[in-house]
Amino acid sequence: MGISSMWCVMVLSLIALAPICLSHKIDDNEGNLYPQFYDHSCPRAQEIVKSVVERAVAKEARMAASLLRLHFHDCFVKGCDASLLLDSSGSITSEKRSNPNRKSARGFEVIDDIKKALEHECPKTVSCADILALAARDSTVLAGGPNWEVPLGRRDSRDASLSGSNNNIPAPNNTFQTILTKFKVVGLDLVDMVALSGSHTIGDARCTSFRQRLYGQNGNGRIDTTLDQSYAAELRTRCPRSGGDQNLFIMDIITPRKFDNNYYKNIVASKGLLNSDQVMWTKNEASKKLVEQYAEDMGLFFDHFAKSMVKMGNISPLTGSRGEIRRVCRRVNHF
Secondary structure, three states, X not given: OOOOHHHHHHHHHHHHHOOOOOOOOOOOOXXXXXXXXXXXXXXXXXXXXXXXXXXXXXXXXXXXXXXXXXHHHHHOOOOOXXXXXXXXXXXXXXXXXXXXXXXXXXXXXXXXXXXXXXXXXXXXXXXXXXXHHHHHHHHHHHOOOOOOOOOEOOEXXXXXXXXXXXXXXXXXXXXXXXXXXXXXXXXXXXXXXXXXXXHHHHOEEEHHHOHHHHHOOOOOOOOOOOOOHHHHHHHHOOOOOOOOOOOEEEOOOOOOOOOOOHHHHXXXXXXXXXXXXXXXXXXXXXXXXXXXXXXXXXXXXXXXXXXXXXXHHOOOOEOOOOOEOOOEOOEOOOO
């Protein structure tokens, strides 16, 4: 599926009319992102981002998934504008406090390191929003996943939305239709939903995110019937009925730190860890077919994932004179 500027503007216009999206003015500059944006103003920008991400992932392999997740959680709230990176201050209540991010969003120090290096190389030039997009791509590649050209030119927001973070980001326990609706609201479709969920191939999840599947999806105390029973019994040993909320579990039990299609093979085998993973197999025929195709053809998954990442990165970017280029990603500029 091609991504053209005209197409993006059309999608963004529709997004502006969506009922659960935050009010967000669209202008003619929006959507004009292109990979060569920093070729003259900061030629080494992509090289610098990559080098810092490489060091961080070499130090801790899990960081690849964490950086990829930051881009996702940023784009679903007010668009890809780095609002997630803002700490609470003055009138700003940080999105880091939201249910999807509290005690789980991480990698902020890596973004700080990237920004510091870029500010030294070319001050006031590269946005934090673009750093998130590049770090997500580089993390995917380092984990063995697909490469893609990242359209650039985003600017940073001057505010955050705690309510948007709580309401717009798909949750592990959402129904299939709720998750799909949250994707559609930001201009993404079912293919994007199934493909982007594949990022869980290198992710971890907390016990609190799937406990209900082990002890009664419907309050009956029984294991979710769509979850492999022996796998569930194994999970119960470290995810008790109460306590252990922060205990971490790999989401791909075959190759937990390698970006591949085993995540989909797990779903076919009823070993999708999160309810939001497994419902793609059990609740919708179109998504089930995609899961099956990705499980059988990693090349197809990689192709769709890369295209969907570009598409997601085009959600309501601030361009032109809108927003700012933050000097420090955690706070707005003070003039």
